[in-house]
Amino acid sequence: MIRFEQVRFGYRDGEDVLSLSAFDLDARDNILVVGPSGCGKTTFLHLVAGLLVPTAGRVIVDGQDLAALSPAARDRFRGRHIGIVLQQFHLLPTLTALQNLLVAQSVAGLPVDRAWAHGMLEALGVNERASALPHELSVGQQQRVAIARALVNRPKLLLADEPTSNLDDESCAQVIDLLLNVTPQHGAALVVATHDSRLKSRIPRQLVLSRHASGARA
Amino acid sequence: MNLVQLAWSYLRARPLGTLLNVLLLALGVGTIGFVLIVDGQIGERLNRDAKGIDLVVGAKGSPIQLILTGIFHLDAPTGNIPLKSAEELAKNPLIRHVIPLSLGDSFRGFRIVGTTPDYLGLYDGTFASGQIWTDRMQAVLGASVAAKAGLGVGGRFVGSHGLAEGGAVHADSVYTVVGVLNPTGTVLDRLVLVNTESVWFVHEGKITDPEELKVIAGEREVTVLLVQYATPLAAVSLPRMINKETNMQAASPAYETARLFRMIGVGADVIRAFGGVVLATAALSLFIALYHALNERAYDIAVLRTLGARPLSIATMLLLEALMLALIGGILGLVLAHGLVAILAWWMAQQDSLSITAWTASPTELWLLVPALIAAMLAALLPCWRAARSNISATLARRN
Numbered sequence: 001m002i003r004f005e006q007v008r009f010g011y012r013d014g015e016d017v018l019s020l021s022a023f024d025l026d027a028r029d030n031i032l033v034v035g036p037s038g039c040g041k042t043t044f045l046h047l048v049a050g051l052l053v054p055t056a057g058r059v060i061v062d063g064q065d066l067a068a069l070s071p072a073a074r075d076r077f078r079g080r081h082i083g084i085v086l087q088q089f090h091l092l093p094t095l096t097a098l099q100n101l102l103v104a105q106s107v108a109g110l111p112v113d114r115a116w117a118h119g120m121l122e123a124l125g126v127n128e129r130a131s132a133l134p135h136e137l138s139v140g141q142q143q144r145v146a147i148a149r150a151l152v153n154r155p156k157l158l159l160a161d162e163p164t165s166n167l168d169d170e171s172c173a174q175v176i177d178l179l180l181n182v183t184p185q186h187g188a189a190l191v192v193a194t195h196d197s198r199l200k201s202r203i204p205r206q207l208v209l210s211r212h213a214s215g216a217r218a
Numbered sequence: 219m220n221l222v223q224l225a226w227s228y229l230r231a232r233p234l235g236t237l238l239n240v241l242l243l244a245l246g247v248g249t250i251g252f253v254l255i256v257d258g259q260i261g262e263r264l265n266r267d268a269k270g271i272d273l274v275v276g277a278k279g280s281p282i283q284l285i286l287t288g289i290f291h292l293d294a295p296t297g298n299i300p301l302k303s304a305e306e307l308a309k310n311p312l313i314r315h316v317i318p319l320s321l322g323d324s325f326r327g328f329r330i331v332g333t334t335p336d337y338l339g340l341y342d343g344t345f346a347s348g349q350i351w352t353d354r355m356q357a358v359l360g361a362s363v364a365a366k367a368g369l370g371v372g373g374r375f376v377g378s379h380g381l382a383e384g385g386a387v388h389a390d391s392v393y394t395v396v397g398v399l400n401p402t403g404t405v406l407d408r409l410v411l412v413n414t415e416s417v418w419f420v421h422e423g424k425i426t427d428p429e430e431l432k433v434i435a436g437e438r439e440v441t442v443l444l445v446q447y448a449t450p451l452a453a454v455s456l457p458r459m460i461n462k463e464t465n466m467q468a469a470s471p472a473y474e475t476a477r478l479f480r481m482i483g484v485g486a487d488v489i490r491a492f493g494g495v496v497l498a499t500a501a502l503s504l505f506i507a508l509y510h511a512l513n514e515r516a517y518d519i520a521v522l523r524t525l526g527a528r529p530l531s532i533a534t535m536l537l538l539e540a541l542m543l544a545l546i547g548g549i550l551g552l553v554l555a556h557g558l559v560a561i562l563a564w565w566m567a568q569q570d571s572l573s574i575t576a577w578t579a580s581p582t583e584l585w586l587l588v589p590a591l592i593a594a595m596l597a598a599l600l601p602c603w604r605a606a607r608s609n610i611s612a613t614l615a616r617r618n
C-alpha cells in the first residue's frame with residue numbers, strides 16, 4: 001500500500017528533516033509512527049498524503065508514484081484514495097456533520113451520495129446528529145464525524161495525525177478503538193502518527209523516527 | 219454540497235460582514251442606477267416634448283426660459299408678443315407652420331393653454347372621451363389634469379389668474395369640459411387646452427363698449443409661437459432675422475435643451491461619481507473581508523485540500539463568495555435605484571412637473587450589475603491567488 005524508496009526530504013540542501021531508505025506497508029495493515037516531536041512524524045504523513053513531495057527518492061501509494069502526478073492530480077488522488085484524520089478533528093465549522101461528509105465527496109470529484117454519507121455517520125453512531133453544526137457537537141461526536149469524513153470516499157489508506165493528543169485516557173481508548181475497528185471494516189490500512197505512548201500497546205507494528213534523520217527504523 | 223453551497227455557507231456564517239458588503243454594493247449600484255434611470259427618462263421626456271418643434275418664438279428674455287415655458291410649461295413666460303407680429307411672421311416663406319400658445323391662467327396649478335387643435339397633433343393626442351372644442355370657453359383636459367381634478371366631459375370649472383395655484387379666480391368665466399385626452403407621457407398630460415379666443419375672452423369679457431373692444435382687438439397678444447420650418451435652411455437665417463429685426467426672441471429647442479442638459483449633467487456627474495466612490499469602497503471592504511477570511515480560514519482551506527480540493531477549487535470558492543455578494547448587492551441596488559426614482563417621481567408629480575415612472579425596468583439595467591461584478595472580481599483577485607498558492611503542509615504542521 002505504501003512504499004518508500006530512498007526517500008529524503010528537506011527544506012534546504014544538506015538538512016534533511018526525514019530520510020527513509022526503505023519502508024513498506026501492506027494493504028489493511030496498521031502501523032504506528034512514533035518518535036519525539038520534531039522527528040518528522042508529520043513530514044512522514046504529509047509525504048504519504050502527497051502534501052509534500054520528497055527531495056529525493058520515491059513515495060509510492062497504492063502503486064502510484066505521487067511525485068509523478070501533477071499537483072492537481074495529486075490533490076484528486078489524495079481525495080479519492082487517502083482519508084486523513086487531523087489533530088482536533090477539524091470539521092468545517094460552517095457545515096453540518098452530514099455536509100462535512102458530502103463536501104468530502106464533492107471536492108474529491110466523486111458523486112454526492114447522501115445515503116452513503118448517512119450510512120457512514122450511522123456506522124460511527126452519530127447519524128442522529130447529521131444536521132448539527134460542529135460547535136453543537138460534543139468532542140466525542142466531532143471525533144466520530146471526522147473519522148466518518150475520512151472514510152466516506154472508501155479510501156484504501158487512513159492517516160491519523162496525533163488523534164489522541166489532549167484526550168484523557170478514556171477518550172483516547174475510545175478513539176483508538178474506533179480507528180482499529182472501523183478501518184478494517186472498510187478494508188483500509190491505518191497509519192497513526194503520535195508521540196502518545198498510550199497507543200504503543202494497541203498497534204504493535206511501529207516506525208520509530210528519531211531527530212537524527214537517518215535513524216528511521218521500521 | 220458543491221462549491222456554491224460551500225461559499226454560501228461561509229457567507230451565512232458571518233451575517234454582519236455579509237450585510238455590510240451587500241449594503242455597500244447596493245448603495246453604489248443604486249446611486250449609479252438612479253442617475254441612469256432619471257437621466258434617461260428626463261432626456262426621453264424632454265425630447266418627446268420638443269419633437270416636431272424647430273423654433274420657439276416669444277418675448278425677449280432668456281432663451282432657456284422661453285423654451286421651458288413654451289415647450290415644457292415649467293417656467294413663467296418672458297412676456298407676450300403682439301398678435302400682429304405673430305401673424306406677420308407666420309407669412310414668412312421659410313415657415314411651414316405656426317402653433318400659437320396663449321398662457322396666463324391656470325386651473326389647480328395646471329396651465330390653461332389657449333391654442334389651436336394642431337397642438338394636439340404635435341403629441342399625437344387622442345381623445346379618451348369627448349372631442350375638440352367648437353367654441354370658446356370649451357376645454358380639453360390632459361389625462362393627468364382630468365384624473366387629478368376628477369373632471370370628465372360636461373364638467374365645469376373656472377380658471378385662476380396666474381400660473382401658480384392660488385391666483386385670483388375668474389369667477390364669471392366658466393369653462394366646460396368637452397374632451398379628455400388619453401395619456402401620452404408628454405407635457406400634454408398636464409395641460410388644459412382651450413382655443414385662443416377663450417383666453418382673450420376671459421380677460422376682455424367685462425368690456426362691452428364696442429369702441430373699446432375694437433382697440434383691445436388691435437392689441438391682442440399671444441405668449442409663444444411654436445414654429446416648424448419649411449426648409450432646413452430656415453435654421454440658418456430665421457432665428458437671426460427674428461432676434462435682430464423684430465422685438466421678439468427666437469430660441470432653438472434642440473440647442474437650448476442640450477445647454478440645459480449640460481447644466482443638469484454636472485449634477486448627474488457628481489452623483490454618478492459618488493456612486494463610483496461608494497462602489498470602490500465596497501470593493502475595498504470586500505477585499506478586506508476576503509483577505510481576512512483567508513487568514514481566518516487558513517486551516518479550513520488546508521482541510522479542504524486534504525479532502526482532495528484542488529487549488530483552483532479553493533480560489534473558485536472565494537471568487538464565488540465575492541460574486542454572490544456582488545449579485546445580491548447589485549440586484550438590491552437596482553431595487554434601491556427604482557425606489558429612489560419612485561420618491562423623485564412622487565415629488566415631481568406633487569410639483570406637477572415632468573412625469574417619470576419608477577417601475578418600468580429595461581433589460582439594459584442589468585448592465586449595472588457588471589460594475590458590481592467587476593468590483594467583486596478585482597477584490598477577490600489577490601485573496602484567490604493567495605488561497606490557491608497557500609502551503610497546506612505548513613498550515614497543518616503549524617497547528618499540530
